[in-house]
Amino acid sequence: MFSGVAPARYAVSAFHDENGDGLLQRTLGLWPSEGVGSSAAVGARNASFADAAFDYSGGVREVLGSIRYPRFSWSR
Numbered sequence: 001m002f003s004g005v006a007p008a009r010y011a012v013s014a015f016h017d018e019n020g021d022g023l024l025q026r027t028l029g030l031w032p033s034e035g036v037g038s039s040a041a042v043g044a045r046n047a048s049f050a051d052a053a054f055d056y057s058g059g060v061r062e063v064l065g066s067i068r069y070p071r072f073s074w075s076r
Contacts (some may be wrong), residue, residue: 011052012039012063037067 016035025033039052054063054074 005056007057008055009053010064011049011054012055013052014038014065014067016067016069035069037065039065040064047065 006064014037015032018034019025024036027033039054054061
């Protein structure tokens with residue numbers, strides 16, 4: 001929940017910080033090794049802001065998103 005958010009067009013991006021260090025861990029500096037997601041349509045890959053955007057006019061707004069986890073894991 002957020003307060004003081006101005007009405008506008010937004011997109012939400014999130015990641016699951018599995019080790020609590022506040023950083024998105026990446027494999028080979030490119031692929032996330034922790035779960036990442038957005039308010040984009042479920043199953044969308046490489047979604048743009050336009051794909052994930054929603055209009056917010058104030059009050060309470062529920063946004064559906066999904067978090068994807070890597071298919072493969074490499075040692076960290």
